[in-house]
Amino acid sequence: MSTTHSKAAKAFLSDKANAKWHDKTLYMVRTKRDRLSHAIPEWEELRNAAQNIKQYSNSHLPELIEEFEKNATANGCYVHYAKDAEEYRTIIERILRDHSVRKLVKSKSMLSEECHLNPYLIEKGYEVIESDLGERILQLLNANPSHIVMPAIHIKREIVGKLFEEKLGSEKGNSDPTYLTHQARKALRQDFLNADAGMTGGNFAVASTGEVIVCTNEGNADMGISCQKLNISAFGIDKIIPDLESLAIFTRLLARSATGQPITTYTSHIGRPRKGGEQHFIIVDNGRSKILGMPQHRKSMNCIRCGACMNTCPVYRRSGGYSYSYFIPGPIGINLGMLHNPQKHSGNVSACSLCLSCSNVCPAMIDLGEQIYVWRQKLDVFGQASSEKKLMSKGLQFLMERPYLFHSALKMAPIINKMPRFLLYNRLNAWGKDRELPQFAKQSFESWWKKNHQSKNN
Amino acid sequence: MKVGLFIPCYINAVYPHIGVACYKLLTSLGIEVDYPLGQTCCGQPMANAGFEKDSLTLAKRFEQLFKDYTYVVGPSASCVAFVKENHPRILSEHGEHVCETSKHIYDITEFLHDVVKPEHFASHFPHKVSLHNSCHGVRELHLSSASELTIPYYNKIRSLLERVSGITVVEPERIDECCGFGGMFAVEEPEVSTCMGHDKVKDHMATGAEYITGADSSCLMHMEGVIERKHLPIRTIHYLEILSAQL
Incomplete structure (x- = not known):
């Protein structure tokens, strides 16, 4: 009955100390988030407002995108449209080629992960430098993010120390976080200075001003934009919001939900090109408008990529980001993976106990857990339902639809309590590996009722 | 006021004493309690596993057993929540009438706390x-x-x-x-x-x-x-x- 997720989770949990550390660390982030959100009396109203703005924006995209384009163009920026990942990649490559760029310095963008930008550009001969510290560590390790906000959360500082020793020439055996950060900063400073272009993603795109908003803690996006004359900022159509008043709602929610900070260190508005430079915006669909056409799932497009659903998810914390087949893990990743390619990512749908904590924690009020329930119902249609589970469900259905059979079976059931352990506890019994089975009662409630109420009547 | 007692399948099988406790408690508070015979399962195990359609007959049967009680009360929050949240949709998606039971089903906690409101229980539990x-x-x-x-x-x-x-x-x-x-x-x-x-x-x-x-x-x-x-x-x-x- 195991799924791709459950197998990977088993491997993750085999290193008990690390698994415990992972759970504690991410739960601590959830606790920090609680402390800040509980300090704002109108928090639930903010979540409601965020949900309403997202639903408004996502249902008024043609007007809002046109408004964004008009304002951005008036500000002297270029606006491009990409219908899918391929167009996104080729537009970026064309801009780079037209400007004879050889080295690109990037700040964090989940869209670029989604569209596999880096491998594409590297293959075409460009040098691509990730400038977010976590992303830079992963790039040097040739590894993928395991969390959308804290991409290298799973990597211990000793490993970073060794990596920097080898790649950046840092001191041998020094894994002091402050020291390592300074080493990264020193190396990145050179990259910022000698790159030919900068690139960012976008947390929000404000239609009324034609600006893209990028939130970072490290200021690396700003360094990239400020050091290069050419900058490209790409974002999904779901990032469009109407105006600055709407933005104020999201900036109050984003960092509190993500890391338990009142606000990110930098909230940068990218509005105009540098003097003598160029600012390009790329607005990407890549399946988003199709999702907006699916009533049961369109709320997943409310997502502001804060990662709070991962930090609160008891399954994510105990299985790690790599246990999911989609590049975005946790509750939102299960949903987006299924929307992207259900055949490929149905192995993640088991990674949910339906506790619904994610739906409560989401600042944009996405019904994440409820949508996972909906996906489970669809697995059979995709031919992805486990045949073992299906058989169990059918068996239960058969028994439960026959009250006489069910209650007769309960009379016999206590025999099971007396069965030899090897018959009950074996590799076919996933419950019994580390847990005792419940014992059947000698007399069911129904039998008790019949006995008592019959004797009363007599 | 007549309460229909909903005893989920696993309570019937494994924890009947919890059903008995529920019955005794309600009766001690002066409430008339009935247990419609032939109860099995609300269908949640199948539905949560992704086979909601396998619970249709059970939802229909549940509705038949309980629709005429003033209150339906059960000692299991999750099963009650399933009936309340999911039975109406399951039934309506298959062309059945609107689910009556879901409107007056309560977990025993809600029923005691919000409806019966006893000031104290004649119980001593020094633990x-x-x-x-x-x-x-x-x-x-x-x-x-x-x-x-x-x-x-x-x-x-x-x-x-x-x-x-x-x-x-x-x-x-x-x-x-x-x-x-x-x-x-x-x-x-x-x-x-x-x-x-x-x-x-x-x-x-x-x-x-x-x-x-x-x-x-x-x-x-x-x-x-x-x-x-x-x-x-x-x-x-x-x-x-x-x-x-x-x-």
């Missing part, structure tokens, strides 16, 4: 208990304030338990984190599920409580499985057994 705030009780039936939300603290189970003399009620540090049961989740993701169960039991134990108590026997069953395997020094008890201890 320290750690309250298990189960996911569907908290996040579907709103039996207590969910830790994620910015709303004033409340807890209906705690409020009822504190009407028992001698008792000390505490709550674990991760106040409403899942115990990892989740129906078929427990066997489809056995390693994660067991790890969640262990962590949850440890969190309850850290309070120094002698018992873990709550409104959902399924969660208690899961934690009991962990406790017995590891011979841990804590026990599980449904909170109705505490309220009805002297009956």
